[in-house]
Amino acid sequence: MSDTPPSSEQPTAPEGTGEEAPILIAPRQRPSILSRLRIYFLTGVIVTAPIALTLYLTWQFIHWVDSQAIPLLPAKYNPENYLPFSLPGLGLVMMFIVLTFVGFLTANIFGRTLLKTGERLVNRMPVVRTVYGALKQVLETVLSQSSNSFRQAVLVEYPRRGIWTVAFVTSDTEGEVARRLDDDMINIYVPTTPNPTSGFLLMVPRRDLIFLDMPVEDAAKFIISIGVITPEAEAIIAKLPKPAREKVEPPSQMSAD
Secondary structure, eight states: OOSSOOGGGSOOOOTTSOOOOOOOOOOOOOOOHHHHHHHHHHHHHHHHHHHHHHHHHHHHHHHHHHHHHGGGSOGGGOGGGTSSSOOTTHHHHHHHHHHHHHHHHHHSHHHHHHHHHHHHHHHTSHHHHHHHHHHHHHHHHHHOTTOOTTOOEEEEEOSSTTOEEEEEEEEEOOHHHHHHHTSOEEEEEEEOSSOTTSEEEEEEEGGGOEEOOSOHHHHHHHHHTTTSSOTTHHHHHHHSOHHHHHHHSOOOOOOOO
């Protein structure tokens, strides 16, 4: 229904002046109390839900670590046996101390010798050595401070030309694969959405990739949110080739002339 009053109620300009009569616009109707309460409620849910979910997952993780670590502590060394209340996070502290101590031992000569002896024993086990070697190499690659794995986001045409997706650079293609392909290839990981822990490993020529300036965290948010959270959308579109950019960019508004 139009907000302008009927033509019979419109003021008319004096005849012979050649001017159009002004159009009166009715004031915008203010939202009702129920509408405003609904908006306030949804805003509160959007603000508090991520915080509440984060706190809940953190608490569940701490509780799980405590349930696994505290039973390993002798009763006489357990402070909860001497206090009238429990200590949440005690197992997490124990795990931190144990891992730090193991790292300290591994960093010296005695620890390295002990580690090599243990690895030689593991290498004699047919199935265990394969799993251990793969896990060790993955953790060393991901946790290494000098590694560039998963530290750069790229755009790649996948699964066919003209369709773009966000991927992560893992490393340069090396070994027999690089020799067979005979090109400057890069290993990239194309995650699925909304679960980025599963995906595809692709070996793509460097010239077919568009390297993005956005942080990996922003790219991960873009993938997990199924494209709802779009960081630096203009920067992504600007990096696309011209034919693809013309398809993505909205048409410019025509001038009033």
